[in-house]
Amino acid sequence: MSPSRRPDERNGARPGTALSQREAIPSIPSPSSQSIADIVATKQLMLPDGPVGVRLRRSDRARRISLRLDPRGGGVVLTLPATTRLETGVAMLRDHAGWVQRQLERTAAPVRFEVGAPVPIDGEPHLIRHDPEGRGGAWLEEGELRVSGDLAFLQRRVSDFMRQIGAQRLSLRLGEHAVRTGLSPRRVAIRDTSSRWGSCSADGRVMLSWRLVMAPTMVQEYVILHELAHLRHLNHSQAFWTLVDTLTPYRRKAENWLRAHGPSLMRAGAGSESK
Numbered sequence: 273m274s275p276s277r278r279p280d281e282r283n284g285a286r287p288g289t290a291l292s293q294r295e296a297i298p299s300i301p302s303p304s305s306q307s308i309a310d311i312v313a314t315k316q317l318m319l320p321d322g323p324v325g326v327r328l329r330r331s332d333r334a335r336r337i338s339l340r341l342d343p344r345g346g347g348v349v350l351t352l353p354a355t356t357r358l359e360t361g362v363a364m365l366r367d368h369a370g371w372v373q374r375q376l377e378r379t380a381a382p383v384r385f386e387v388g389a390p391v392p393i394d395g396e397p398h399l400i401r402h403d404p405e406g407r408g409g410a411w412l413e414e415g416e417l418r419v420s421g422d423l424a425f426l427q428r429r430v431s432d433f434m435r436q437i438g439a440q441r442l443s444l445r446l447g448e449h450a451v452r453t454g455l456s457p458r459r460v461a462i463r464d465t466s467s468r469w470g471s472c473s474a475d476g477r478v479m480l481s482w483r484l485v486m487a488p489t490m491v492q493e494y495v496i497l498h499e500l501a502h503l504r505h506l507n508h509s510q511a512f513w514t515l516v517d518t519l520t521p522y523r524r525k526a527e528n529w530l531r532a533h534g535p536s537l538m539r540a541g542a543g544s545e546s547k
């Protein structure tokens with residue numbers, strides 16, 4: 273998705289992101305009321321794995337309700353004709369939660385491990401630069417991720433480096449949070465998972481995905497504290513969420529972030545080259 277492109281208010285017929293004809297929301301005859309343009313409200317749409325932010329826009333030109341991904345990333349835009357009631361739009365949104373979920377997953381481009389591509393570390397982009405004469409495989413220097421050796425092995429070296437830095441930073445941070453909160457796991461493992469960010473077992477073992485190191489630190493903090501809170505409540509009960517919210521203020525913000533950006537981190541390194 274091009275970050276600079278504004279949503280097309282008239283039809284939004286961008287392939288892959290707008291509703292297809294078959295799924296299209298029919299236009300709704302609505303009682304006439306005063307025309308109000310461009311009121312923007314924000315709603316949370318609950319998806320199975322967490323909330324996603326939705327911006328509601330009014331458009332005098334729109335003939336029907338339309339729903340599309342926010343081209344700037346991070347959520348969904350629902351455009352309402354001037355006379356359509358807000359409640360109608362919100363109800364439509366709920367009916368199309370499945371569509372939103374599929375679109376978010378489908379359009380998330382994976383982070384690529386190739387020369388010139390930005391790789392996020394703690395949420396900060398680091399451009400990959402090939403330094404054939406350098407020594408040391410892969411290293412961070414002046415905000416870049418530099419990789420030595422044959423270009424053919426660059427993707428593998430970046431991948432190994434990211435796992436290594438993920439293991440170091442995430443174990444360190446988990447250790448600090450464990451000390452601070454008194455919630456200490458029996459064992460910690462940093463793994464390569466591409467379906468979950470972390471887990472906690474009944475016998476007190478906490479697992480984190482190395483991929484989490486690419487996310488901003490507030491997201492890392494939330495996931496770590498979420499798993500540590502499971503040491504006390506091995507469920508998602510109200511008591512569990514209350515504990516999480518006493519440990520970190522970032523739950524909603526981090527879940528929104530993961531909803532929008534998580535899929536591209538989960539698929540990081542995919543499609544750059546064969547392994």
Ligand SMILES: [Zn+2]
Binds near residue numbers: 498502507508
């Ligand atoms: Zn959980």
